[in-house]
Amino acid sequence: MGKLDGKVAVITGGTTGMALAGAKLFVDEGAHVFITGRRQEALDEAVKQIGRNVTGVQGDAASLDDLDRLYDTVKREKGSIDVLWASAGGGEPAPLGEITEAQFDTWFGLNARGTLFTVQKALPLFNDGGSILMTGSNASLGAFPGWSVYAGSKAVQQAWARVWLNELKDRRIRVNVLTPGQVATAKQAELFDEATQRQFESLIPRGQMGRPDEIATAALFLASDDSSYVNGMELVADGGTTAI
Numbered sequence: 082m083g084k085l086d087g088k089v090a091v092i093t094g095g096t097t098g099m100a101l102a103g104a105k106l107f108v109d110e111g112a113h114v115f116i117t118g119r120r121q122e123a124l125d126e127a128v129k130q131i132g133r134n135v136t137g138v139q140g141d142a143a144s145l146d147d148l149d150r151l152y153d154t155v156k157r158e159k160g161s162i163d164v165l166w167a168s169a170g171g172g173e174p175a176p177l178g179e180i181t182e183a184q185f186d187t188w189f190g191l192n193a194r195g196t197l198f199t200v201q202k203a204l205p206l207f208n209d210g211g212s213i214l215m216t217g218s219n220a221s222l223g224a225f226p227g228w229s230v231y232a233g234s235k236a237v238q239q240a241w242a243r244v245w246l247n248e249l250k251d252r253r254i255r256v257n258v259l260t261p262g263q264v265a266t267a268k269q270a271e272l273f274d275e276a277t278q279r280q281f282e283s284l285i286p287r288g289q290m291g292r293p294d295e296i297a298t299a300a301l302f303l304a305s306d307d308s309s310y311v312n313g314m315e316l317v318a319d320g321g322t323t324a325i
């Protein structure tokens with residue numbers, strides 16, 4: 082028996098990286114998964130890789146119209162949601178003194194505003210007893226120079242998880258934050274050169290970045306009844322980087 086048998090899960094930004102690994106695992110555990118991404122080609126490839134019990138819906142998690150389209154599709158195809166993993170997010174380095182208005186608007190627009198409306202717009206479809214998880218970042222814990230916009234735009238999630246679980250308690254919907262540290266994804270490789278990636282690894286106790294499948298198993302824990310008594314928490318999966 083799978084941990085998500087018969088469940089419907091929505092994962093934003095699920096076309097590569099840790100959320101794609103999670104989508105595969107959720108399907109292996111019995112869920113039907115809706116994944117999103119902006120690039121149709123990457124979305125089609127992800128749907129092909131997952132192979133079954135998956136629907137791809139092209140869209141930008143920062144766009145409220147695209148979110149409406151996503152949930153219209155979920156409603157039409159499955160009628161309700163049990164698990165929402167708001168994973169679409171991102172950032173770029175910008176030290177204080179050089180931060181532009183456009184950078185602030187882009188990353189707060191996706192990581193904060195986009196995440197809030199991803200959750201809010203899902204609520205009418207949510208089954209009682211469901212689970213919401215949002216992907217944070219250990220940048221909001223680690224005081225890494227140059228990352229204040231990203232860190233701030235992710236830090237809101239911890240406050241929101243606590244307020245929202247209180248607002249949703251009558252529906253027994255749990256809300257948690259999954260907070261990865263450095264994870265070896267295509268995005269990492271695109272953003273950082275080899276030397277920078279090795280420097281990040283020097284901060285991790287085991288000396289190696291996380292793998293997408295290590296985040297996927299943490300996501301499964303939060304999505305499933307394995308974490309039925311875990312609510313309003315931040316699960317930090319960063320190999321201990323910000324614990325020391």
Ligand SMILES: NC(=O)c1ccc[n+]([C@@H]2O[C@H](COP(=O)([O-])OP(=O)(O)OC[C@H]3O[C@@H](n4cnc5c(N)ncnc54)[C@H](OP(=O)(O)O)[C@@H]3O)[C@@H](O)[C@H]2O)c1
Pocket residue numbers: 093094095096097098099100117118119120121123140141142143168169170171172191216217218219260261262263264265266267268269
């Ligand atoms: N990688 C890390 O080390 C790390 C560490 C801490 C936290 N995080 C967080 O973890 C999450 C996933 O990161 P990742 O590195 O696995 O992913 P990623 O490679 O940056 O993105 C995963 C997928 O999400 C889609 N996506 C990006 N922006 C989107 C948007 N606005 N709307 C819808 N889909 C979007 C991308 O497809 P399209 O480009 O086609 O849209 C991409 O295929 C993010 O929230 C990130 O901030 C990552």
